[in-house]
Amino acid sequence: MITLREVSKQYKVGRDWVDAVKPTSLHVEKGQIQGIIGFSGAGKSTLLRMANLLELPTAGEVYIDGQELTGLNAGELREARRSIGMIFQHYNLLSNETCAANVEFVLKAANVPSKQRKRRVEECLEIVGLADKARQYPAQLSGGQKQRVAIARALANNPKVLLCDEPTSALDPVTTLSILEFLEKINREFQVTIMLVTHEIQVAKRLCSQIAVMEGGVITEQLDRSRPDIEPVTPFGKFLFDTTNSSSVWYRRGEQHE
Amino acid sequence: MNSILALQSEIEKAIEQTLTMVSISVAAAIIIGMPIGILLFLTAPGNLKGNRPLYSVVGYLVNLVRSFPFLILLVALIPFSRMIVGTAIGPLAASVSLSVAAIPFYARLVEQSLRDIPKGIIEAAVASGASLRHIVFGVLLSEARPGLVSGLTVTIISFISYSAAAGTVGGGGIGDLAIRYGYQRFDTEVMVACIVILVVMVQLVQWAGSFAAARLDKRK
Numbered sequence: 001m002i003t004l005r006e007v008s009k010q011y012k013v014g015r016d017w018v019d020a021v022k023p024t025s026l027h028v029e030k031g032q033i034q035g036i037i038g039f040s041g042a043g044k045s046t047l048l049r050m051a052n053l054l055e056l057p058t059a060g061e062v063y064i065d066g067q068e069l070t071g072l073n074a075g076e077l078r079e080a081r082r083s084i085g086m087i088f089q090h091y092n093l094l095s096n097e098t099c100a101a102n103v104e105f106v107l108k109a110a111n112v113p114s115k116q117r118k119r120r121v122e123e124c125l126e127i128v129g130l131a132d133k134a135r136q137y138p139a140q141l142s143g144g145q146k147q148r149v150a151i152a153r154a155l156a157n158n159p160k161v162l163l164c165d166e167p168t169s170a171l172d173p174v175t176t177l178s179i180l181e182f183l184e185k186i187n188r189e190f191q192v193t194i195m196l197v198t199h200e201i202q203v204a205k206r207l208c209s210q211i212a213v214m215e216g217g218v219i220t221e222q223l224d225r226s227r228p229d230i231e232p233v234t235p236f237g238k239f240l241f242d243t244t245n246s247s248s249v250w251y252r253r254g255e256q257h258e
Numbered sequence: 259m260n261s262i263l264a265l266q267s268e269i270e271k272a273i274e275q276t277l278t279m280v281s282i283s284v285a286a287a288i289i290i291g292m293p294i295g296i297l298l299f300l301t302a303p304g305n306l307k308g309n310r311p312l313y314s315v316v317g318y319l320v321n322l323v324r325s326f327p328f329l330i331l332l333v334a335l336i337p338f339s340r341m342i343v344g345t346a347i348g349p350l351a352a353s354v355s356l357s358v359a360a361i362p363f364y365a366r367l368v369e370q371s372l373r374d375i376p377k378g379i380i381e382a383a384v385a386s387g388a389s390l391r392h393i394v395f396g397v398l399l400s401e402a403r404p405g406l407v408s409g410l411t412v413t414i415i416s417f418i419s420y421s422a423a424a425g426t427v428g429g430g431g432i433g434d435l436a437i438r439y440g441y442q443r444f445d446t447e448v449m450v451a452c453i454v455i456l457v458v459m460v461q462l463v464q465w466a467g468s469f470a471a472a473r474l475d476k477r478k
Contacts, residue, residue: 081387
């Protein structure tokens with residue numbers, strides 16, 4: 001469903017070019033939940049953002065459901081993006097619009113006729129359990145509720161793919177769990193393929209069918225929940241997975257560098 | 259009090275002239291200045307339609323007009339006013355130069371309030387496949403609404419005062435009245451009356467503007 005082929009991203013910082021993502025490939029099958037985990041600056045958000053070309057790859061190709069996004073013109077890309085939902089760490093809701101209007105915006109953007117829009121807005125808010133908040137503004141909601149509105153918005157155009165950029169990183173553990181349950185439900189009930197970036201190992205373990213470990217701008221290994229016999233091999237993968245307390249992760253990380 | 263009563267009809271006419279000048283120039287600011295502000299925002303390097311040459315040229319023109327001291331702009335534009343409205347005297351003629359000054363004034367304020375929108379909100383709209391038209395009307399103008407209204411308030415107040423200056427070169431209005439009676443004839447009462455009228459106007463505009471901006475702001 002999602003194929004990133006030898007994508008890379010370089011930024012110009014001052015006079016130097018910096019590799020955010022070195023040539024990397026990733027393939028996600030339909031219906032899977034692909035996690036990408038790594039420390040800050042590993043390039044995981046950049047990799048995710050290349051999947052809908054919010055970040056234009058310096059080189060490489062991006063395919064969604066067999067369609068090469070990197071070969072599309074601006075109008076075709078807009079069309080293609082309507083079947084790729086996205087949610088963000090800081091929700092990115094329109095602050096001067098109601099929850100219903102936030103969901104409706106993406107339907108308007110897809111030129112859905114007015115009557116159908118109203119119905120779809122209700123359905124989507126229903127899915128995330130916020131039908132009663134339709135007329136409220138984002139500032140009146142809790143963080144978890146805002147993220148659920150963002151999920152409703154991402155679902156409005158019946159996407160095939162949902163991209164999640166650190167969706168629970170601003171939330172407390174209990175709310176995190178409820179958001180993960182919604183994502184699971186969406187994946188199961190609507191067969192939406194999910195690609196999720198996180199730095200929280202518990203989130204990745206709880207939700208993902210595959211986990212890619214990223215370090216220094218490349219995927220260093222890909223772990224699969226259905227193959228527990230395949231143990232992490234890279235030092236980074238090992239300590240990500242076999243520690244129970246996060247402080248020891250940092251402690252070991254420090255040791256490795258000495 | 260006597261001189262004010264005697265001049266009642268002139269005062270009324272002057273208020274009407276001031277309102278004409280302010281309305282025309284503010285209308286020009288909204289109709290022409292706002293799109294220019296949006297253009298500046300969109301074409302700024304790194305933004306949605308980043309286009310450095312266009313941004314530089316438009317930005318340069320905006321700065322050029324804004325760097326004129328208003329009185330000099332007023333005089334410089336006399337031939338232009340004559341061309342547009344057929345005369346260089348009266349509130350209509352003054353409205354031409356006031357409009358020319360108001361357009362870049364508001365354009366910069368619009369650009370600034372658009373810059374205050376968090377980038378992520380625009381990005382979310384881009385990711386949803388929204389067209390530029392939907393992003394401008396559904397995201398930019400919606401998210402910047404309180405800032406656009408505050409900017410408009412500042413513009414109206416500035417141009418109430420600019421219109422008083424325009425009065426001195428034959429534009430009419432409250433400023434003209436203050437100069438002719440208050441200054442040239444040493445009629446303090448008329449001068450005070452003019453100032454009171456201007457103060458009341460500014461206070462009313464500020465109050466209404468602040469009220470509207472607060473009502474439109476849902477960010478809490």
